[in-house]
Amino acid sequence: MAEMGKQKSPEFEELDGFIKKSGLEGKQSALIAVLHQAQHIFGYLPKEVMMFIGKKLQIPVAKIYGVVTFYSFFNTEPKGRNQFKVCLGTACFVRGSDKIADALQRQLGMKMGETSEDLRYSLEAVRCVGACGLAPVVLVNDKVYGRLLVKDINKIIDAQE
Amino acid sequence: MVSLTINNMPVQVEDGVTILEAARKLNIDIPTLCHLELHDLKMVNQVASCRVCVVEVKGRRNLAPACATQVFEGMEVLTHTPTVIKARRMVVELILSNHPKNCLMCNKSTDCELQNLAASLGIFEIEYVGQMSQHKPEQSSRAISRDMNKCVLCRRCETMCSKVQTVNVLSAMERGFDTVMGTAFNLPMADSTCVNCGQCVAVCPTAALTEVNNISKAWDYLADDGKIVIVQTAPAVRAALGEAFGLPPGTNVTGKMVTALRMLGFNKVFDTDFAADLTIMEEAAELVHRIKHGGTIPMLTSCCPGWVKFIEHQFNDMLDIPSSCKSPQQMFGAIAKTYLTQKLNIPLEKMVLISVMPCLAKKYEASREEHKTPEGVQEVDLVITTRELAKMIKEAGINFASLAESDFDDPMGASTGAGVIFGASGGVLEAALRTAYEWITGQKLEKVDFTSLRGLDGIKEATVKIGDMDVNVAAASGLGNARHLLECVRAGECNYHVIEIMACPGGCIDGGGQPYHHGNIGILQKRTNALYQADRDKPVRKSHENPYIQQLYQEFLGEPYSEKAKELLHTTYTKRELM
Ligand code: SF4
Ligand code: SF4
Ligand code: SF4
Ligand code: FES
Ligand code: FES
Numbered sequence: 192m193a194e195m196g197k198q199k200s201p202e203f204e205e206l207d208g209f210i211k212k213s214g215l216e217g218k219q220s221a222l223i224a225v226l227h228q229a230q231h232i233f234g235y236l237p238k239e240v241m242m243f244i245g246k247k248l249q250i251p252v253a254k255i256y257g258v259v260t261f262y263s264f265f266n267t268e269p270k271g272r273n274q275f276k277v278c279l280g281t282a283c284f285v286r287g288s289d290k291i292a293d294a295l296q297r298q299l300g301m302k303m304g305e306t307s308e309d310l311r312y313s314l315e316a317v318r319c320v321g322a323c324g325l326a327p328v329v330l331v332n333d334k335v336y337g338r339l340l341v342k343d344i345n346k347i348i349d350a351q352e
Numbered sequence: 353m354v355s356l357t358i359n360n361m362p363v364q365v366e367d368g369v370t371i372l373e374a375a376r377k378l379n380i381d382i383p384t385l386c387h388l389e390l391h392d393l394k395m396v397n398q399v400a401s402c403r404v405c406v407v408e409v410k411g412r413r414n415l416a417p418a419c420a421t422q423v424f425e426g427m428e429v430l431t432h433t434p435t436v437i438k439a440r441r442m443v444v445e446l447i448l449s450n451h452p453k454n455c456l457m458c459n460k461s462t463d464c465e466l467q468n469l470a471a472s473l474g475i476f477e478i479e480y481v482g483q484m485s486q487h488k489p490e491q492s493s494r495a496i497s498r499d500m501n502k503c504v505l506c507r508r509c510e511t512m513c514s515k516v517q518t519v520n521v522l523s524a525m526e527r528g529f530d531t532v533m534g535t536a537f538n539l540p541m542a543d544s545t546c547v548n549c550g551q552c553v554a555v556c557p558t559a560a561l562t563e564v565n566n567i568s569k570a571w572d573y574l575a576d577d578g579k580i581v582i583v584q585t586a587p588a589v590r591a592a593l594g595e596a597f598g599l600p601p602g603t604n605v606t607g608k609m610v611t612a613l614r615m616l617g618f619n620k621v622f623d624t625d626f627a628a629d630l631t632i633m634e635e636a637a638e639l640v641h642r643i644k645h646g647g648t649i650p651m652l653t654s655c656c657p658g659w660v661k662f663i664e665h666q667f668n669d670m671l672d673i674p675s676s677c678k679s680p681q682q683m684f685g686a687i688a689k690t691y692l693t694q695k696l697n698i699p700l701e702k703m704v705l706i707s708v709m710p711c712l713a714k715k716y717e718a719s720r721e722e723h724k725t726p727e728g729v730q731e732v733d734l735v736i737t738t739r740e741l742a743k744m745i746k747e748a749g750i751n752f753a754s755l756a757e758s759d760f761d762d763p764m765g766a767s768t769g770a771g772v773i774f775g776a777s778g779g780v781l782e783a784a785l786r787t788a789y790e791w792i793t794g795q796k797l798e799k800v801d802f803t804s805l806r807g808l809d810g811i812k813e814a815t816v817k818i819g820d821m822d823v824n825v826a827a828a829s830g831l832g833n834a835r836h837l838l839e840c841v842r843a844g845e846c847n848y849h850v851i852e853i854m855a856c857p858g859g860c861i862d863g864g865g866q867p868y869h870h871g872n873i874g875i876l877q878k879r880t881n882a883l884y885q886a887d888r889d890k891p892v893r894k895s896h897e898n899p900y901i902q903q904l905y906q907e908f909l910g911e912p913y914s915e916k917a918k919e920l921l922h923t924t925y926t927k928r929e930l931m
Contacts, residue, residue: 241536241537242931245931251514251520251523251536252536252537252931253520253521253522253534253535253536254514254520254523255536256523256525256534256535256536256538257525257534260525260526260527261524261526261527262527
């Protein structure tokens with residue numbers, strides 16, 4: 192983190208490279224695209240990154256923070272390497288996703304919206320992810336686990352690094 | 353021109369005009385809440401988010417927001433039909449359903465646009481019961497108090513802070529029901545780049561943003577028999593205080609104000625104008641010194657603490673250009689707690705100095721670490737605004753409008769016309785020129801009025817011949833205008849010798865602590881006129897001719913810009929983070 196403050200880490204260089212390569216310096220309209228890329232690089236959007244983007248695109252940092260807090264896609268806190276998302280959409284819910292959610296909370300020892308201290312797991316509830324045919328559904332990073340039963344939970348957790 | 357009818361009355365207006373403006377021509381007031389247009393300051397807040405101003409337009413299926421709908425040829429508008437009134441009432445009821453409604457105990461009561469709106473729509477009960485916001489009031493700032501539960505999300509503050517002041521502290525955060533006007537990273541205001549100008553407070557329709565209220569502290573001091581409480585009043589206060597008591601805007605109430613302050617129990621009533629004269633002595637001396645010794649040019653005035661904090665954050669590579677002079681408020685404190693204590697034989701620990709200021713940034717300024725006397729006590733103990741003084745006078749049951757006039761106390765109540773115009777944009781510069789001219793040329797300045805530096809324009813310029821030198825000066829008010837000038841200076845494209853900057857548009861007459869203008873910007877010109885009239889009425893109009901100032905130098909300070917003067921009356925600036 193200390194290094195990030197100095198904005199010399201490889202991550203900052205990559206972000207800077209992206210902005211330069213795409214000719215986005217001073218382009219206020221590119222904010223969302225740049226935030227996306229930054230979150231991809233850093234995994235989340237810490238203060239230093241928002242300030243960096245503010246300087247590069249010449250956007251007041253209060254506006255950037257407004258945009259970041261507006262979209263639930265962006266996170267200002269680091270997330271775990273394995274991001275569990277339990278779908279609580281209608282289709283999943285009627286097929287018992289609330290019980291899946293309870294089981295995950297119990298097994299991981301975390302509440303919804305939390306990230307483990309060792310940054311191994313984070314857990315959140317989401318709305319319909321468009322895989323209703325597989326309900327109930329849990330996503331881990333980009334992988335979809337469908338037609339789940341409570342007893343499958345431990346297997347899924349063990350399958351993650 | 354476009355012809356239309358409003359409530360079946362024909363009217364002709366220019367192209368591009370809104371229904372709201374067209375209706376005004378017919379003396380029809382359509383209520384508004386979020387909308388705010390300050391023409392002279394070039395500020396328009398037109399987010400059309402509150403829908404309080406809706407009207408019926410023939411041929412249109414839904415109601416139209418009058419503040420954001422342009423007129424067209426043949427348009428037929430109805431502004432107060434039962435449908436419209438019902439819709440308006442519903443909108444306001446919905447706003448109130450998520451509002452604390454504790455008007456009886458609210459800092460803004462009787463001066464609140466939401467309260468007035470509810471009253472004018474005759475709202476007696478609210479049908480909607482909904483979720484209530486639960487924001488914690490934020491009190492980190494010395495100047496600005498935030499209670500976001502009272503926010504109606506009109507975004508006037510954001511428009512003011514970002515478009516007019518270009519400080520960009522406040523913006524909308526989160527979404528939906530959770531939307532809140534906040535700072536970057538939810539920083540406390542005290543840790544943000546906020547300069548405490550209070551212009552957001554000046555335009556906030558409710559008590560979501562208000563001044564940090566020091567009234568009860570002031571009463572405590574006044575009630576303390578062990579203290580000798582003295583007061584100083586800033587130039588712009590006298591031009592606006594009367595408004596709080598129904599006097600016409602632009603009434604100069606100096607004499608009544610002095611009487612009222614004595615009735616409130618202040619032991620001595622002094623004038624910041626005296627310290628304004630002192631500031632001119634030091635600033636003019638510093639300017640002459642800089643010109644003679646090749647110091648940094650341009651020199652920027654430094655009487656406005658909002659502006660000082662702005663440059664400390666936003667142009668922190670240019671901190672050698674502001675004058676090192678403290679502001680008049682702090683000069684007054686520095687002299688009161690050294691010279692005056694001796695002269696009036698008041699023990700330092702007994703003296704309490706309260707300032708009455710048109711300004712919220714002065715509350716912050718008084719608390720700055722560097723503003724201490726050599727003995728380590730704060731130069732100014734407490735700052736209240738014009739609005740707070742008005743409330744105290746009301747609390748004390750004083751019938752202000754009928755008061756007799758009285759005079760300030762000596763020696764720090766005497767001032768010249770140069771001191772009084774400090775309250776208007778361009779005034780400091782004009783006052784400085786009156787003195788600098790005579791010092792540099794050794795000749796008497798006959799024509800003391802520098803009219804090109806007066807008025808509400810955001811940037812004013814003049815070139816003044818002083819001896820064989822052409823002195824280029826500029827005055828900017830409003831921080832967006834200041835930014836403009838500073839960028840020009842930084843780029844080496846503007847060749848000014850002296851620049852005056854005031855954070856508030858129009859100068860201190862429009863300070864964040866003045867009686868609310870509620871969008872009626874015409875009163876700013878009237879307040880300005882009151883100060884220039886006061887200047888004309890003064891027998892002495894040049895700071896260096898103030899006999900009490902001369903005496904202060906003889907008895908205590910020595911020369912302007914002497915070592916002693918530098919120790920007491922000059923300061924340093926702090927490089928601050930820019931976000
Ligand atoms: S902000 Fe206005 S409406 Fe709200 S409690 Fe205060 S006075 Fe009443
Ligand atoms: S006091 Fe001035 S700088 Fe601070 S938030 Fe309000 S408008 Fe912006
Ligand atoms: S704080 Fe005041 S000015 Fe700002 S959005 Fe809320 S109600 Fe409007
Ligand atoms: S409701 Fe879960 S995937 Fe659609
Ligand atoms: S005043 Fe027109 S929408 Fe708010």
